[in-house]
Amino acid sequence: MPKVVKLMQGSEACTAGALAAGLRFYAGYPITPSTEVAELCAEELPKIGGKFIQMEDEIGSIAACIGASLTGKKVMTATSGPGFSLMQECLGYASLCEIPLVIVNAQRMGPSTGMPTSPAQGDVMQARWGTHGDHPIIALAPGNVRECFDLTLRAFDLSEKYRIPAIVLTDEVISHMREGVELPDPAEVRPLRRAAPSSPAGYKPYAADPDGGVPLMAPFGEGYRWHCTGLFHDESGAPSGKADVADKLLRRLQLKMDKNAPDMWDNVQEGTEDCDIAVVSFGSSAMSALSAVRRARREGVKAGMLRLKTIWPFPEPAIRELASRAKAIVVPEMNLGQLALEVERVAGCRSRVIRVGKVNGELFRPDEIYDVIMGAK
Amino acid sequence: MRVEFRLSGSGGQGLLLAGIVLSESAILEGKKAVQTQSYGPEARGGSSKAEVVIADGDIDYPKATDPDFLLALTADAYRTYGKDMGKGLVIIDSSIPLDPAVKARTVALPILETAATAVGKKVVANIVALGVLGGLSGAARPESLEKAVLNRVPKGTEELNLKALRAGLELARSVGEP
Incomplete structure (x- = not known):
């Protein structure tokens, strides 16, 4: 083509x-x-x-x-x-x-x-x-x-x-x-589709491995009868107020995300392999940030960019790895420090995390982030 | 090469469409182009701004930082954005009074009047302005601009818009070397 x-x-x-x-x-x-x-x-x-x-x-x-x-x-x-x-x-x-x-x-x-x-x-x-x-x-x-x-x-x-x-x-x-x-x-394009049961006989809509498993999902209108409720429910879908049922379900849901997070994580990096100053950003702020990082690089500063494509689940390993290398992590975002909270949590005391918030309804100019990078070196 | 355009005026003047067509004409030539916009919550009226960045290589930052060309079709837009202009050229409609606070090189052209009289419909002032920008910047060839105009304007208005584009290119030629 x-x-x-x-x-x-x-x-x-x-x-x-x-x-x-x-x-x-x-x-x-x-x-x-x-x-x-x-x-x-x-x-x-x-x-x-x-x-x-x-x-x-x-x-x-x-x-x-x-x-x-x-x-x-x-x-x-x-x-x-x-x-x-x-x-x-x-x-x-x-x-x-x-x-x-x-x-x-x-x-x-x-x-x-x-x-x-x-x-x-x-x-x-x-x-x-x-x-x-x-x-x-x-x-x-x-x-x-x-x-x-x-x-x-x-x-x-x-x-x-x-x-x-x-x-x-x-x-x-x-x-x-x-x-x-x-x-x-x-x-x-080969899109994925939810896994479905093969027969209504004995179908349990929420039967899954408690270790983060995903239950088979039957479409309504094709002969399956099952109960779908916002109450805590057991494997049959029926509501349950039992402590062990609630505990088991909520832990499975959490594990479903935690254990499969590596499959969900994606990011783009430039210059992070040897950076002293790292910039972590996402969305449109990351465009301004990348422009600033490239300018700092051209001027001899070891700056690197980590742009998150997955925000939740939060990519802890990528941040941890960055914190082991960079002495400062700059986090530009068009809010007053939301992603930065997570970066601070994961980076701990290993890197200084610098919040750069912008809340006037305008996109960052690259020089606003560049100035912070230069101030952090 | 990175050329930055800021098209400013009032909502409903069609500057966003002009920005889209300008971007598309550059893409037709294999260049990179990014178009962004900002406008108020009003359906029409209010301030409106479209920005276009055209480059040979990848564009990391999508907005204009130091525009090479500012088009202003209202006095408000001229006063707001004119004074931020550095190296670039300011293009205003002739009906707008000059402001001494604007230090950048400025050309005043009868864009609105050309649309209303020479072309015959004032709503195509945006396409006249597009011709002016295309002609003065050389960011896209006239035939690419024509093709992009035809891609984007409503059916039945093709001839009118092409006439407007050509009138704009003619206005640009009248300026000579910018």
Whole structure:
């Protein structure tokens, strides 16, 4: 096939990635800066027999996605800060009931309505802990338009494989930015699908290895009868208030994420093999950071860049390794230090962690990060 | 080579589309291009800005830091962004009064009037402006600009937009060597 480079927007690439993954159901409520995803899904899904529904709000949106996922469809919704807040209760339900779904959360300035059209990265912790109770969650952060495609596709794969909700954490810059991209041939994409039982006879919807196993998921409407509840439940799916049942289930869910984390982790590194000053960032901030790191390198400073594509589960080994080498780790992010908290936790006393927060609704300029690198050497 | 453009004005003037078309024309020539935007929450009106970076190699930082070209179609945009201009060229509509606080080289061109009278519809001022930017920067060839315009404008408006683009390129030629 001839090489086709197309000018494409981040949101457009997220949608293309979802469609390549096999998206067949989208329910959402439009909100800047994620609306383009809804617009494109409304255009594309009917053409392939999929469904698009504009819901009354974000609570209804994620609830509809959960229902559709239970019938075996691959589902997605897209939102931004205030809408993501509304989705948190159902996100907990999806985590406990192990329902695969993908949420694109295009971050904007908050809290509250905030600055609707301005970029931010203030939902790092909300993505992890927005719903109550311990629960597994996956969050991937694209750093350019091509990665919007790749990581949305990947979010589907991971969510289907492990039955954990997956969040694609973009921001206004990444979602709205356009650049030339060459997408893979759809015929070469091999999306994963949740493992299903072979027969309804004796089907136990939550039977799995307690050591982090993933239960087989039967689609509703194909002859399987099972109970799906946000109450703690035993292997049959029936609610249970027993202490040992609750303990066993929640520990399995946690292990499901912890033990499979190496399969979920992904990052991009430049110059970290011998760096004195490391920069850890993600999303659009990482573009400014990379420009700053390259400039510092050109000027003889041993600077290195670690850009996280997986934020949750948090890539502890990558940070630990970096901390064993770099005397300082600079963490630029468009919030007041959310990712930095995790970096500090893992780096411990081995490296000095320098928080660089920006919360005025504007992307970092490279020189703002460059100055911190030069000040840290 | 890295050329940075800032297209500024008011929401609804179509500057975002102009930025998209400019980026696409560079991509058609095998160059790298990144387009970003910033605008207020209003559906129309309010300030609007599109930025385009065109380069031969990879672009790490997607925004304009020291634009080579600033286009301003409103007095507000000119005052806001004009004074940040260093090495680059400021291109404003002739209807905008000059501000002594803007030190950068400035050319005033009848972009809005050309769209309204010579081309015949003021809504195509963005494409006239695109022609001006393309012509003055040389970032994309006229035939690439034409192709990109045809890719992006609504059906039935192709001739109108091509006429606007050519009028913009003509305005750029009237400036001579920038």
